[in-house]
Amino acid sequence: MLAVAVPVFAMGMASLPAYVVTLASFSGVESATGLAHVLLNTVGLALLLLVVVSHRRRLRGRCPRCGAGHTGDGSGPLVHPPASVASRRTRIQVYLLMCGLLPWAVVKTIWTLGGDALSVTAEKWREENAGGSGVAKALASVGIDVTVLAALAGIFLLLGLMYPWGQVFPRWTLLLTGRRVPRLLPLLPAWLSAIGLSVYGVVLVIYAPLSAVNVLPRIKPDGGFTSSAGITWMVLFGGLAFGGLGFGLIAAARSYAARTRPVCAIVAATDATPGNRSAR
Structure with a gap:
């Protein structure tokens, strides 16, 4: 079920x-x-x-609360591990996936700054976004597209998942400095965003090339696009961006969840014994 x-x-x-x-x-x-x-x-x-x-x-046969294999009902206090950095492999993987954002973000920024790209003119771009919110228009006036800004927020989340400041509030958080970051604070938005972004990205990355070679119906020009090739490229760029961000969040969130998983106090006490420390 x-x-x-x-x-x-x-x-x-x-x-x-x-x-x-x-x-x-x-x-x-x-x-x-x-x-x-x-x-x-x-x-x-x-x-x-x-x-x-x-x-x-x-x-x-593990503790349903902390996931460790120990005796007892696991009703005692939980012990949280110290802040740590994601493994080198995870960091490389996430940074490579983040690169998928570049083509999409560059094209969006060109349009916002008044340039032409992928058969869309700056004038047509402004017309298509004339009905946007005041915030979106204010950002566009200084060359920032609101969706690119949202992607930057996703990158901020990715970095927090990989580095210690995502586990302990850093100095620039003022009153929260030194306090432990609740695990679900970054994990919930990461997991919930990653699912939709990764699925959507995979669909677009598969559809765009198949459409270009006529295996699937060609994508017709829409909005400000004046050519099928232009909109097909943008669909592909969107797929790389959404998929890259989605799968990057999955990789970073898995690492964060493993590195920050608390254990029942009985497990922490056992691991802290001299015999167990030397065994490591």
């Missing part, structure tokens, strides 16, 4: 990143019921995943 329910709820919340960008730019929501549907699917997916994790741990 869970094997069927989890994918269904995951597909139902796939458009969550789009709603987040829309709300952040104060552009308004086209469908309140659609947003409510996505949020309900998001909550349902989060609860189901918690059930899946707990169930798998019980089947493996």
